[in-house]
Amino acid sequence: MFQSYITREINKASRRTPAPSSNEPALQRVSLHTLRSTSIPAVIQCLALMNSYNNTHDIVPYSAFYNDAVNEHIDIKEDFPRFRMPEGVSFCSYPFLLSPTTKSEIIKIESVILMRTELQDSFFRAMFSGVTCPYLVLEVRRDNLVRDTLYQLDLKLSQDLRKQLKVRFVGEEGVDEGGVQKEFFQLIVRDVFSPKYGIFRANEESQYYWFAPRAEPSKDALEEMRLTGQLIGLAVYNAVILDIHLPPAMYKKLLGVPVSRDDLREFDPTLYHGLVQILNLSAAELECLERTFEVEYDDLGEIRTHELIPGGASTPLTVDNREEFIDKYADFIFNVSCKDQFTEFKAGFDRICGGSFVRYMRPQELELLVCGSSDLDFGALEGSTIYDGGYTRETRVIQFFWTVVNEFTDDLKRKLLFFATSSDRVPIGGLSKLHFVIAKNGGDSDRLPTSHTCFNVLLLPEYSDIDKLRERLLTAIHNSEGFGMI
Numbered sequence: 001m002f003q004s005y006i007t008r009e010i011n012k013a014s015r016r017t018p019a020p021s022s023n024e025p026a027l028q029r030v031s032l033h034t035l036r037s038t039s040i041p042a043v044i045q046c047l048a049l050m051n052s053y054n055n056t057h058d059i060v061p062y063s064a065f066y067n068d069a070v071n072e073h074i075d076i077k078e079d080f081p082r083f084r085m086p087e088g089v090s091f092c093s094y095p096f097l098l099s100p101t102t103k104s105e106i107i108k109i110e111s112v113i114l115m116r117t118e119l120q121d122s123f124f125r126a127m128f129s130g131v132t133c134p135y136l137v138l139e140v141r142r143d144n145l146v147r148d149t150l151y152q153l154d155l156k157l158s159q160d161l162r163k164q165l166k167v168r169f170v171g172e173e174g175v176d177e178g179g180v181q182k183e184f185f186q187l188i189v190r191d192v193f194s195p196k197y198g199i200f201r202a203n204e205e206s207q208y209y210w211f212a213p214r215a216e217p218s219k220d221a222l223e224e225m226r227l228t229g230q231l232i233g234l235a236v237y238n239a240v241i242l243d244i245h246l247p248p249a250m251y252k253k254l255l256g257v258p259v260s261r262d263d264l265r266e267f268d269p270t271l272y273h274g275l276v277q278i279l280n281l282s283a284a285e286l287e288c289l290e291r292t293f294e295v296e297y298d299d300l301g302e303i304r305t306h307e308l309i310p311g312g313a314s315t316p317l318t319v320d321n322r323e324e325f326i327d328k329y330a331d332f333i334f335n336v337s338c339k340d341q342f343t344e345f346k347a348g349f350d351r352i353c354g355g356s357f358v359r360y361m362r363p364q365e366l367e368l369l370v371c372g373s374s375d376l377d378f379g380a381l382e383g384s385t386i387y388d389g390g391y392t393r394e395t396r397v398i399q400f401f402w403t404v405v406n407e408f409t410d411d412l413k414r415k416l417l418f419f420a421t422s423s424d425r426v427p428i429g430g431l432s433k434l435h436f437v438i439a440k441n442g443g444d445s446d447r448l449p450t451s452h453t454c455f456n457v458l459l460l461p462e463y464s465d466i467d468k469l470r471e472r473l474l475t476a477i478h479n480s481e482g483f484g485m486i
Contacts, residue, residue, distance in 0.1 A: 007069040014073040029075030032091045051096040065096040095360040101429035118163045136163040141170045150227045179453035182422040208247040211338035213297045222344045229348025241372040241425035251363035261330040275326045291317040372425035381431035389440030400466040415477040422453035448476040
């Protein structure tokens with residue numbers, strides 16, 4: 001009832017007088033400030049109480065509180081600045097109404113405002129105190145990516161981190177218009193999560209990465225952990241989607257949401273089911289296990305033992321304490337074993353995103369923001385693609401292109417995305433949100449397709465037949481890393 005009322009009133013407010021040349025009413029954006037004289041603010045307050053109750057009792061999915069009309073018609077550029085005012089009236093004050101896509105747009109606008117402010121401040125500072133770079137520039141060597149980045153970020157002031165990021169690879173020409181930045185994140189994320197650094201460990205079953213347990217993490221390991229948090233924060237701030245595989249528990253912890261034994265189900269299914277089986281054992285069977293409140297873990301090849309409770313080594317597992325044992329085991333995995341590592345990781349993330357609208361997201365939404373969606377809906381991409389250089393939707397080679405692409409496996413589709421955009425991740429909201437352009441690159445020839453990854457532009461020659469297009473396109477995307485991209 002409340003949602004229906006909000007939807008009806010917002011749809012009504014979004015309509016205005018038809019344009020002189022049209023009989024159809026044009027739609028306009030709305031903000032809560034413009035509707036403050038209606039009953040909508042009071043109705044939203046009632047929904048806020050229901051949402052708060054639902055957060056505790058899980059009666060309906062949290063997505064049931066999203067309001068399609070609000071998300072379709074919200075004027076973010078008008079609404080968000082009012083959210084930042086002490087007495088401002090804004091839809092942003094009620095994030096449970098907003099979809100992940102809308103929240104993502106709010107965060108982008110927030111970042112643009114901060115970047116613009118820092119750009120202006122840099123010019124003013126340059127006038128009075130000498131040359132000041134208006135961008136956050138990282139000059140890194142490909143063979144020393146992690147240490148170069150860590151060293152340079154440590155030297156930056158907090159205000160520098162709010163500038164737009166520009167990346168330069170030492171010894172390489174080129175201006176970073178977005179493509180170099182994407183490649184930088186792809187390479188450095190691959191490095192920090194690789195076994196050679198040993199700061200993260202992948203679960204073989206789920207393929208999620210978690211902190212490698214350490215009794216006493218080294219200074220270097222903690223610095224690299226802080227760097228990883230900063231990298232994820234910088235990626236969010238600069239709207240770059242990352243190819244990382246962190247469990248939902250990580251996003252909960254970043255947002256201050258408590259984790260529990262249920263979070264083990266996704267991170268380590270085998271361990272979770274093993275622990276749950278304990279609940280089905282009899283007292284005699286538990287006694288036969290001869291299990292105490294201890295857990296063993298691998299610390300750089302050395303097997304260590306940790307007591308889950310004081311005196312755990314002498315506390316046997318019984319029917320009466322097995323619930324506590326399971327909870328303490330989960331707490332060890334998600335909190336105790338990685339306390340120092342996570343503290344540094346979160347400090348790095350919060351250095352970039354701590355005061356942003358990110359804190360109003362749900363863990364599931366933050367995961368979408370960081371990693372993108374898994375929905376490879378190429379039908380949506382086809383519907384939103386822009387054509388340039390003489391191509392149109394009806395051009396024969398374009399029809400060839402989509403016929404071939406729609407035959408691709410998911411793996412090939414991801415390779416095509418990587419070739420054209422330097423990322424195989426799907427933006428939050430789906431592929432329809434990707435600004436993808438196919439531009440003509442000459443007539444029929446044997447040239448391979450190329451791409452401007454900075455601008456998500458695929459440069460496609462006008463091949464004469466579908467077989468030639470298929471062969472040339474497959475050759476290009478199979479050699480996409482470091483090849484064929486501009």
